[in-house]
Amino acid sequence: MQKLRRLQQEEPAPAGPGPQEPRSASASPVTPGVTFVWGSQCLTLEIQGMTVGDALRALREPYNVAPGVNALVNGRLADPEHRLSEGELLEFIRPAGEKGASE
Amino acid sequence: MSFEPEIRIVGERVKVLEGRKTLFESKLPQVMKAIGRVTDRTTSSDILPEGIRLWRERGNAIAVGIELRPQRRTVRWLAEGSGASYGRRARYEDRFLAFPYIVLLIVFRDGELCGFQQLYYRTAPLRSGHEDLLLPNLYNVAQGYRQRCWLCLQMLEDKVRALPWPGKIDAVVDHVFSAAFNRSSEEHEGNSWWGSMRGLDPRVSSVEAWERASRENGLFPLEIPWKRAGTTATQELNHMLGLVVALPRLRHARDLMALMAGAGKC
Numbered sequence: 569m570q571k572l573r574r575l576q577q578e579e580p581a582p583a584g585p586g587p588q589e590p591r592s593a594s595a596s597p598v599t600p601g602v603t604f605v606w607g608s609q610c611l612t613l614e615i616q617g618m619t620v621g622d623a624l625r626a627l628r629e630p631y632n633v634a635p636g637v638n639a640l641v642n643g644r645l646a647d648p649e650h651r652l653s654e655g656e657l658l659e660f661i662r663p664a665g666e667k668g669a670s671e
Numbered sequence: 672m673s674f675e676p677e678i679r680i681v682g683e684r685v686k687v688l689e690g691r692k693t694l695f696e697s698k699l700p701q702v703m704k705a706i707g708r709v710t711d712r713t714t715s716s717d718i719l720p721e722g723i724r725l726w727r728e729r730g731n732a733i734a735v736g737i738e739l740r741p742q743r744r745t746v747r748w749l750a751e752g753s754g755a756s757y758g759r760r761a762r763y764e765d766r767f768l769a770f771p772y773i774v775l776l777i778v779f780r781d782g783e784l785c786g787f788q789q790l791y792y793r794t795a796p797l798r799s800g801h802e803d804l805l806l807p808n809l810y811n812v813a814q815g816y817r818q819r820c821w822l823c824l825q826m827l828e829d830k831v832r833a834l835p836w837p838g839k840i841d842a843v844v845d846h847v848f849s850a851a852f853n854r855s856s857e858e859h860e861g862n863s864w865w866g867s868m869r870g871l872d873p874r875v876s877s878v879e880a881w882e883r884a885s886r887e888n889g890l891f892p893l894e895i896p897w898k899r900a901g902t903t904a905t906q907e908l909n910h911m912l913g914l915v916v917a918l919p920r921l922r923h924a925r926d927l928m929a930l931m932a933g934a935g936k937c
Contacts (some may be wrong), residue, residue: 603742608722608844610742643745643767643886657889659745661849666747667811667823668757668855 602652605659606631615658621648623658637662680924703921716836723840724797725776727908730916732785734908737775737840738797743889744768747851748878749810756854763851766878769885771892772796774804774904775822777843778911783832787911790822790847791900794893800905805897808868808875813856817914819900819907820864822847823856871895 601614620639637660639646677688685702687694725736747763755761772793790812791804811823831839856863872895874884884891
């Protein structure tokens with residue numbers, strides 16, 4: 569998370585109300601935060617208030633998010649400008665193969 | 672002069688002697704267990720990967736139990752009316768589905784998947800490994816290969832050996848959710864737990880109903896009366912590990928002698 573905070577500080581602040589600093593929700597169990605899903609990861613982060621695009625930039629390096637992922641909020645494709653709210657679920661998905669035997 | 676005990680192994684018994692006098696005797700397996708309890712055991716990974724709840728090493732095999740907390744995910748699911756059950760001609764749809772606790776039991780041999788891998792559900796976290804596991808409702812999880820809930824990871828074969836342990840676990844978990852679910856097990860194993868469990872509850876009677884229920888309440892899978900699998904994580908890991916590496920028998924002095932000979936003499 570320290571790395572995440574550092575990354576966040578290095579990101580240029582967008583105009584208007586800036587994104588809040590992402591923090592692990594475990595530091596404050598009362599705050600539900602935003603559920604973040606990527607690959608094997610599923611965790612709650614305090615990234616509410618950030619836009620989807622900001623979150624992707626902040627999370628890309630610490631969680632090794634692949635380039636070209638689609639961002640979904642609550643299972644639906646999300647606009648990068650969508651501002652995340654508490655209780656929302658942010659997923660990054662990429663086209664992957666299928667299960668089962670090859671033909 | 673200080674007491675110098677002599678320990679003698681005779682067949683299945685270990686004797687502690689002082690001179691000609693036998694002080695006490697124990698059974699060899701009990702002695703081996705006692706030695707095991709006071710011996711440092713190393714793991715092949717200094718840092719256990721996230722989600723690992725159980726870890727067992729035997730010979731060249733490592734069995735792990737991974738617990739994934741309840742979560743909602745967008746997964747790719749075989750579309751109704753898909754032209755093929757799996758493969759290039761299969762058509763998939765994105766589905767936003769809620770899952771209960773998922774327990775993955777995987778055996779790696781020489782760092783690679785070896786066909787012994789299972790997926791179960793739970794409605795509460797594991798506390799000891801001895802709690803009942805529940806049967807899942809997923810495509811690509813089937814009865815087969817001497818496993819109750821064999822998980823198809825065929826596309827990962829020969830792909831995880833070179834990865835560090837966190838990478839191996841990531842690859843498996845990612846594959847469970849990211850690789851599309853299809854009817855491959857219906858074709859190859861003759862069954863899947865999706866097919867068997869659709870009558871369990873109206874909320875999981877179809878993928879549409881499952882998605883609807885998932886959007887209404889992400890924790891609804893914890894309320895479903897999933898069927899008991901009649902086994903535990905510990906039992907299954909032992910069973911799977913036993914199919915990969917036989918536990919060396921240590922019941923007789925000859926067994927210990929063979930072990931010592933294999934380890935090298937000084």
